Amino acid sequence: MSVTLKSPGAGEVQFAGLSQRSRWAADQAISFLMQQGVENPGVISLAAGLVDESSLPADLLRETAAELLQEPAMARSALQYGTTQGRLDLRNQLVGYLAEQEGVPREELGVDSTRLVVTTGSQQLLSILCETLLDPGDICIVGAPTYFVFLGCLAGVGAEAVSVPLDANGMQPERLEAALTRLQSEGRLERVKLIYVVSEFDNPSGASLSAERRRAVLDIAEKWSIHQPLLVLEDAAYRDLRYAGTPRPSLLFEDKSRERVIYTQTFSKSLSPGLRVGFGVLPRSLQKAVLDRKGNEDFGSANFPQAIVARLLRNGTFRGHVERVRGAYREKLSAMLSAAERHFSDLPGVAWGRPQGGLYVWMSLPETIDTGFDSPLFQTAVKEFGVMYVPGELCFAPDARATNHMRLSFGVQTPEGIAAGMERLAGAVAKTL
Template identity: 35%
Template sequence: MNPLYAERMKTARRSVIRELLKLTEQPNIISFAGGLPDPDTFPREFLAQVAADEIRNNPGKTLQYTTTEGKLPLREPLSRWFAEDGMRFSPDQILITSASQQGLDLIAKVFLDPGDVVLVELPTYIGAIQAFEAMQARLVGVELEDDGMDLDRLSDAIAAARRAGQTPKLIYVVPDFQNPSGVTWSEEKRRGLVEIASREDLVIVEDMPYRKLRFTGEPVPSVASLDPEGRVVVLFTFSKVLAAGLRLGALAGPREILEKVVTMKQATDLCTSSLTQRLAVRFFQDYDVEGHMRTIRDHYRMKCHAMLRALDRYMPRREGISWTKPEGGLFLWARFPDQLDTERMLPRALDHKVAYVIGAPFFVDGTGHNTMRLSFSSATTEQLEEGVRRLGQVVEEELASLRLSQRA
């Protein structure tokens, strides 16, 4: 049957993270691997009540097809929510998606031909890698510094692609509490990014799954709010602020792009679930949204600080070992000496009943073997303490093993 498969299947890869998560399901494992929101943040009782009410009393809007663009009573409050961040998207510039991963898929389908170039952060979100590679795009990584992408290298990478006869089209970024690194872009870098995209006539895809989860520090303007020309497409998800299982998100951008994205979505699923959209409508209409967001931010602030304290206490003090200190989101990023391979170390960690995500799959250039992503979102504070203690022991043992092997 192999000759029947599409050409793109020759390069399609399963998510390394999803495969690794299967290993963490062993009993007693403390997992920092999955970037899962804490179920304790889901407004379960509210969702149960409004779901029952909507299904019983509003079946025509809840159980029926809806428009491809999505329900207007949902796009309207989203427009206002975006406006709080300086993003002026009217409701007709917003498309409701089946979570933000569908937004990535649709953008890839609209813009990318085989061989086209997408510029991404190094490291970058692995779901974006999958979506772009599925369209047989060429991904070019640009080093991520402490305050965002190295813009000089970005310009060089665009120029190199053009010299090679390739067509750069998109710059994909996660500027707030990036997945996987936890890094937040500075305003200077964001303005510089917009200038480069304008000069080079490229589209910026600003993925903001965590922007509403800032729990310390001062807000930085969104990239879209700094865009005077309409060349930024924004991806948003309800997974982190309402409930991940609703699979609900939004894509916002210029009308010209939205029209084409709607066409692609009609060929994909016709429309996003009416039921989950109605639950989100009721969330905005009937729930204390701002109070809910304060609670979530406080929740993740406590967990992040617990992990950072544990890393200070238990991680070996060695040259080359460092980690980010995120101001929001669900992740932090750890680096180790070059000779330490986190994939090779993972079985040792699992023996110690602790799990993490290896860093290499987030790098499109084959590097990152000495890095790992740690999620503080779904573990308890007790698990964060004990899990980091175990992880520190694992790193000590791995470094000792490496020293012995070098002497042999």
């Protein structure tokens, strides 16, 4: 099986009049990966970033939807169009939810419901922000590695991603400073608009930004706001999925001005991606532009799922649910880490992260081993051993491409499936080594 990166349904014939933006957005890895999962049903997928099927809250959502629909006024409002910014009852609940995560009373959060926007998953906000902030040739600083769908969003608007290496504590501030110094010496500082950080249990590296580094990143963003404000985009998609360690304040909360950070979070991982409810906290200076753009896209995310999330937050059932979800993932993470210990510790030059949350373990192989779709390892893993992973190279911007890593997801498989998948993968790696 030889694999080339094409979007599903992509034919040989292409409409000749495609826009530049369509060409920039062509052949994104995410669509290809989703397709691979569907086309290879016998394979244990450690690739898919889907969530644990058994903890999807069917009963809870059936009851909540029924309750909503039984109340005539609520039913009418939930089934009607809403506003571009999102339901006020949900935004009010989200303020309380954020305050709880920061460990402060609501009044001390420094953010009210007017600052929030509800989006169709956090992905929509990531995409809208790229459209709103970045012209072709503008620069966004990203981690190496980083969330590959965001790299697609940057490419899709013709922006450039400049990489800064991560370690177990997230983006390295000295390397960030060095990148900005270099961009300044190249006369390109005025093109730098954004620093993108996945602050908790990063996809793919699993790393979380340490408390000191959160402050350092904010200080650096402030210091380098020479030509225009350099904003920090904090993607906290996995914040609810902590299985060990102590929660930390977000960069949003660390930024006392509340104007430097754009914050995004989602209920896709903690509740259900089928509802696709995400939200953002925006600097005041960006609110109008983001809502104008969202107005063009959908003039408001679907109202019904928003009403459901608002109710689950209000009656406290979300909290109980997320506790159960954490329990399931804690067990899966532990299954993956002990299987890694069992099957990989004797393999020379193989190393992996030990995240405290999220859905991913990042594994590095010796630099001579290529993990890409067309590599002998990927082919052997899928065809001979029946296991699939995400090639790490997808998670690097072109300026930092490394080809010897794998992203392993523990979200979908059962603990037994994870153990079997890791054993198979170790077989494929040992064979390739």
